[in-house]
Amino acid sequence: MIDLRSDTVTRPTPAMREAMANAEVGDDVYGEDPTINRLQDRCAELFGVDATLFVPSGTMANQICLHVLTDPGDEVILDRSSHVFNYESGASGMISGVQLNPIDTSDGRLSTDDVEAAIRPDMPVYARSRVVSIENTANKAGGVVYDLNRIHDIAAVVRAHRLRFHLDGARLWNASVALDVPVHSLVKPFDIAWAAFSKGIGAPVGSIIAGSQDLINAARTVRKQLGGGMRQSGVLAAAALVGLDGYRERLARDHANARRIADTVSDLDAFDLDLERVQTNIIIFDVHDGTAESVIEKLARHDVHVTPFGPQTVRITLHRDISDADVNATMDALKAEFA
Incomplete structure (x- = not known):
């Protein structure tokens, strides 16, 4: 099976399994798990922040971040395609009592003009504009990247209006590799940020929140309130630590393989694909005749599995478990069915 549905489908490597089996553990709710602490210290250095916090999932990371930045009745400005708006089950309203302004x-990327236009006047009839949230890379927009200039320009608007700045960095590792800049440079303009270990890093579970010590202290409390305080969770952190070793070379390969497949898709008259949006490990394209489901069914005949992203839209996602041979087989399957 060539599983191109998501980069969440990776399996732990033998090195990860060995590290998990041998992980030194303690009670992380007490702050006593040494492997969790090593991971958090390593990520604090990578992100250039005071402190970090391991959490079970990306959705929990997003919701904790928004919760510590807002009060009930506040508003979060974000792109309509963002994960927070589309794929988190209305959690922002339920957990934090905030409204989203998509x-x-x-x-799929906010501009300074977008942000300026969305900020509410300071009047009692309006929700208070409180947070600007961006997703880097922007999944639903095709894995496109916010570059440093755009981030700093938006940050200047955020500061001028005394708002807070939140980064959904589920695929921050991919953005760092695509831009060839260190992770900390992409995190620095934000009040709070996070990145997933279960996507580009290839670990089975977990994400990391990064910010000031005060915000991370508040995040730790919210994590506990949401049921995310785990005990001997060093077995999970051990896999993430292994995944961080050499991730840049692996992701560069994923990006190159995504481009190879994208070139094939672009050459086929059955599809419409904007190659300029293929910047990382995600390929999103539209089907001219037929449906996304029909494409999925035809590729499945070749044991190639992709995912629908709309009635006539398909997503292909590259990841660590996809080999060069898998890429060649995928291109062959596309040509066999749609040329």
Whole structure:
């Protein structure tokens, strides 16, 4: 099976399994798990922040971040395609009592003009604009990247209006590799940020929240309130530590393989694909005739599995478990069915 549905489908490597089996553990709710602490210290250095916090999932990471930045009745400005708006089961309203203000953009990325236009006047009839949230890379927009110039420009608007800045960095590792910049440079403009270990890093579970010591202290309390305080969770951190070793070379390979498949898709008249949006490990394209489900069924005949992203939209996602031979087989399957 060539599983291109998501980069969440990776299996722990033998090295990860060995590290998990041998992990030194303690009670992380007491702050006493040495492997969790090593992971948090390593990520604090990578991100250039005071402190970090391991959490079970990306959705929990997003919701903790928004909770510590807002009060009930506040508003979060974000792109309409963002994960927080589309794929988190209305959690922001339920958990934090905030409303989301989704902005339509041309390419899945907010601009300074978008943010300026979305900020509410300071009047009692309006929700208080409180947070600007961006997703880097932007999954639903095709894995496109916010570059440093755009991030700093938006940050300047955020600061001028005394708002808070949140980064959904589920695939932050991919953005760092695509831009060839260190992770800390992409995190520095934000009040709080997070990155997933279960996507580009290839670990089975977990994400890391990064910020000031005060915000991470508050995040630890919210994590406990949401049921995310785990005990001997060093067995999970051990896999993430292994995944961090050499991740940049692995992701660069994923990005190159995504481009190879994208070139094939672009050459086929059955599909419509904007190659400029293939910047990382994600390929999103539209089907001219037929449906996404019909494409999925035809590729499945070749044991190639992709995912629908709309009635006529398909997503392909590259990851560590996809070999060069798998990429060649995928291109062959696309040509066999759609050329």
